[in-house]
Amino acid sequence: MKPYKKVSLSDIAEKLGVSKTLVSMVLNGKGDDNGISKSTQEKVIQLAQELNYKPNQFARGLRMGKSNTIGLIVSDISNPFYAKIARFVEDYCSKEDYNLIICNSDENPEKEKKIINTLLEKQVDGMIISSTLEDTDHLKLLTNEQIPFILIDRIYPTMPTNYVIVNNFLGAKEATQHLLNNGHKKIACFTISPAHINTQVERFLGYKAALDESFISFNDYYYKVIPRENPFQSIYNTIKEWQYNHVMPSAIFLANNQLTLYLLEICKELKINIPQKLSIVSFDDIEAFRFNTPAITGVVQPIESIAQNSVKELIKLIRKSKTDESFELNQIKLDTNLIIRESVAKFA
Amino acid sequence: MKPYKKVSLSDIAEKLGVSKTLVSMVLNGKGDDNGISKSTQEKVIQLAQELNYKPNQFARGLRMGKSNTIGLIVSDISNPFYAKIARFVEDYCSKEDYNLIICNSDENPEKEKKIINTLLEKQVDGMIISSTLEDTDHLKLLTNEQIPFILIDRIYPTMPTNYVIVNNFLGAKEATQHLLNNGHKKIACFTISPAHINTQVERFLGYKAALDESFISFNDYYYKVIPRENPFQSIYNTIKEWQYNHVMPSAIFLANNQLTLYLLEICKELKINIPQKLSIVSFDDIEAFRFNTPAITGVVQPIESIAQNSVKELIKLIRKSKTDESFELNQIKLDTNLIIRESVAKFA
DNA sequence: CTGAAAGCGCTTACAG
DNA sequence: CTGAAAGCGCTTACAG
Numbered sequence: 001m002k003p004y005k006k007v008s009l010s011d012i013a014e015k016l017g018v019s020k021t022l023v024s025m026v027l028n029g030k031g032d033d034n035g036i037s038k039s040t041q042e043k044v045i046q047l048a049q050e051l052n053y054k055p056n057q058f059a060r061g062l063r064m065g066k067s068n069t070i071g072l073i074v075s076d077i078s079n080p081f082y083a084k085i086a087r088f089v090e091d092y093c094s095k096e097d098y099n100l101i102i103c104n105s106d107e108n109p110e111k112e113k114k115i116i117n118t119l120l121e122k123q124v125d126g127m128i129i130s131s132t133l134e135d136t137d138h139l140k141l142l143t144n145e146q147i148p149f150i151l152i153d154r155i156y157p158t159m160p161t162n163y164v165i166v167n168n169f170l171g172a173k174e175a176t177q178h179l180l181n182n183g184h185k186k187i188a189c190f191t192i193s194p195a196h197i198n199t200q201v202e203r204f205l206g207y208k209a210a211l212d213e214s215f216i217s218f219n220d221y222y223y224k225v226i227p228r229e230n231p232f233q234s235i236y237n238t239i240k241e242w243q244y245n246h247v248m249p250s251a252i253f254l255a256n257n258q259l260t261l262y263l264l265e266i267c268k269e270l271k272i273n274i275p276q277k278l279s280i281v282s283f284d285d286i287e288a289f290r291f292n293t294p295a296i297t298g299v300v301q302p303i304e305s306i307a308q309n310s311v312k313e314l315i316k317l318i319r320k321s322k323t324d325e326s327f328e329l330n331q332i333k334l335d336t337n338l339i340i341r342e343s344v345a346k347f348a
Numbered sequence: 349m350k351p352y353k354k355v356s357l358s359d360i361a362e363k364l365g366v367s368k369t370l371v372s373m374v375l376n377g378k379g380d381d382n383g384i385s386k387s388t389q390e391k392v393i394q395l396a397q398e399l400n401y402k403p404n405q406f407a408r409g410l411r412m413g414k415s416n417t418i419g420l421i422v423s424d425i426s427n428p429f430y431a432k433i434a435r436f437v438e439d440y441c442s443k444e445d446y447n448l449i450i451c452n453s454d455e456n457p458e459k460e461k462k463i464i465n466t467l468l469e470k471q472v473d474g475m476i477i478s479s480t481l482e483d484t485d486h487l488k489l490l491t492n493e494q495i496p497f498i499l500i501d502r503i504y505p506t507m508p509t510n511y512v513i514v515n516n517f518l519g520a521k522e523a524t525q526h527l528l529n530n531g532h533k534k535i536a537c538f539t540i541s542p543a544h545i546n547t548q549v550e551r552f553l554g555y556k557a558a559l560d561e562s563f564i565s566f567n568d569y570y571y572k573v574i575p576r577e578n579p580f581q582s583i584y585n586t587i588k589e590w591q592y593n594h595v596m597p598s599a600i601f602l603a604n605n606q607l608t609l610y611l612l613e614i615c616k617e618l619k620i621n622i623p624q625k626l627s628i629v630s631f632d633d634i635e636a637f638r639f640n641t642p643a644i645t646g647v648v649q650p651i652e653s654i655a656q657n658s659v660k661e662l663i664k665l666i667r668k669s670k671t672d673e674s675f676e677l678n679q680i681k682l683d684t685n686l687i688i689r690e691s692v693a694k695f696a
Numbered sequence: 697c698t699g700a701a702a703g704c705g706c707t708t709a710c711a712g
Numbered sequence: 713c714t715g716a717a718a719g720c721g722c723t724t725a726c727a728g
Contacts (some may be wrong), residue, residue, distance in 0.1 A: 006493070008721055019699045024723060052489070054469045058415070059721035062406040078435035080428065080635075087426035090452055099470065102450050104438055121402045122447065141400070147353070190712045264639060287428075289636075291612060293641035307706055356705055367715045372707060383713055407705035425719045 071119035088307030139183035171336035172206025183347035188222035255285035275345035294342030365679035419467035436655030496665035519684035520554025536570035605632035623693035642690030
């Protein structure tokens with residue numbers, strides 16, 4: 001290895017015959033505050049540029065006790081929903097001069113715990129988490145360590161935290177009402193495991209509430225929670241069973257985008273025409289929905305707003321934790337929007 | 349702010365009445381090497397666990413001069429192609445105990461330069477870059493600073509670097525040949541700006557080579573580089589112009605997934621039936637292609653392999669840079685695969 | 697206007 | 713078997 005050495009503060013100080021203190025102050029824009037002469041400042045800045053000086057963030061972080069880094073945990077960054085979330089979160093972070101570390105939990109609570117620990121070691125200033133944890137112990141750990149965090153997408157009804165979520169209940173209810181308004185009565189609902197995730201629960205509840213209001217009694221037979229491990233087979237079998245028993249519903253409400261993608265493939269295979277034979281409306285809205293024939297009617301989440309609010313609130317918390325302001329929760333619930341396309345037919 | 353203080357090595361040492369040195373060695377698994385008694389080791393490990401000790405990575409990084417962190421730069425993480433890349437890169441990194449910082453350059457060279465600088469400040473051990481730079485100055489800077497990096501997806505023909513890419517030329521040629529084999533003669537080609545990106549150039553060249561081999565003379569009129577700033581309008585106008593002049597091609601080869609998505613929307617609007625009126629084959633393969641009717645024939649890139657190879661090679665480089673091994677470039681070119689679906693019709 | 701010194705939390709020669 | 717000490721590169725009281 002060549003004898004290359006990164007340039008440090010003292011290199012600059014030495015060459016200029018001044019102290020590290022001075023160089024540090026100048027480079028951090030505190031030259032004027034400390035009454036350092038213009039000419040000295042200029043010399044420092046110029047040499048720094050010449051030498052291509054870059055402050056070592058480890059040293060700075062160690063000294064200042066903060067990293068200007070935020071951690072984002074989602075289940076899978078290649079899921080278009082989270083990809084968009086991540087993109088916007090990164091945008092807003094970099095606008096505020098924060099760096100972002102993105103991690104995938106794969107819906108695996110153990111993995112998520114490990115990630116949280118790693119992020120803690122990395123001294124992140126805060127975390128934005130779409131959590132897949134089964135209990136809230138690890139979140140309490142964050143509270144103990146006084147690391148600010150914001151839950152997005154999913155929350156724990158039993159634990160009061162800061163969060164930015166969406167009104168899943170209303171979104172699902174609206175979606176189901178749209179089906180109802182088109183004359184459907186036998187409406188099924190698919191959610192995805194793990195069952196403890198509150199979004200799925202809320203969406204199911206919204207579906208049920210819509211039925212209730214229309215005096216359609218909820219039928220257990222039409223509600224399936226699809227195991228994440230084998231969704232295709234499970235949905236396939238469900239449909240087959242309904243067909244076999246001649247109780248095929250005329251419409252299905254799907255509680256997330258993955259379920260819909262699988263159903264679409266299965267319907268193609270089984271030659272079930274959408275929407276003529278089966279109407280569907282899905283939670284989420286992804287590119288494939290627009291390009292599918294028929295285009296899929298979906299509940300769109302305000303992704304950019306989720307991202308923006310979560311980083312804004314998190315940074316607020318980070319700043320607050322250094323002063324001594326009183327403790328108060330930020331809980332933001334955003335509205336969804338039903339976008340009507342071609343996957344719902346009038347029930348004849 | 350409550351008087352919370354993170355637990356450090358010395359906290360453990362103090363409580364146990366031993367030195368930091370000892371604690372550090374034990375916790376880093378060097379207890380046996382240094383002949384530290386089993387019982388002492390156990391005590392240390394247990395207390396560390398009890399206190400929930402987490403090594404401060406800033407201190408460690410500062411001391412050891414490495415961060416165990418890798419930077420990944422892509423144009424846009426919400427583009428499904430890069431989302432998948434990022435996902436796999438993260439997977440392989442975490443398998444090797446490296447953390448990943450993902451950044452979006454937005455095809456903006458200035459932004460990319462800033463990102464590279466930030467990553468340098470963060471002391472990343474290496475970078476994986478899908479670069480949008482116009483010249484190679486900043487990459488040379490990396491070389492000077494002796495930070496290993498690997499280019500993926502895109503390379504600079506003028507600068508020898510480590511890279512993992514795909515055989516764009518052959519992929520495009522195969523795609524075009526598929527059109528040719530189906531009897532098409534008037535075949536257009538869309539690439540996307542900026543024009544200096546080598547993938548687009550290579551794909552165009554592959555297209556052209558296929559035509560050449562079939563003795564079809566290349567017609568400038570059928571080759572458009574679509575500006576990234578306003579792709580919809582540009583494609584729309586092109587199609588309209590062709591129609592107006594009665595020179596509509598019977599097939600189009602599209603050099604990336606975004607172009608195809610736009611074209612699909614435009615064809616819907618203009619009621620141009622695919623593949624009856626217009627056959628298309630696209631570079632890349634994304635979810636929306638499968639769900640589109642007709643499903644789109646595409647050139648699929650071995651995304652996982654790109655990711656795997658790039659992190660494997662990068663880590664090799666990182667380790668090598670610490671020893672004194674000889675310098676030699678790793679240049680990996682992977683094959684693509686044409687997946688035939690329904691968007692190409694025989695030309696009658 | 698400027699500098700010497702301490703200290704953030706680690707790891708690693710070195711010494712015994 | 714174990715510890716004292718130095719040092720990574722910063723920032724920030726403190727002193728003059």
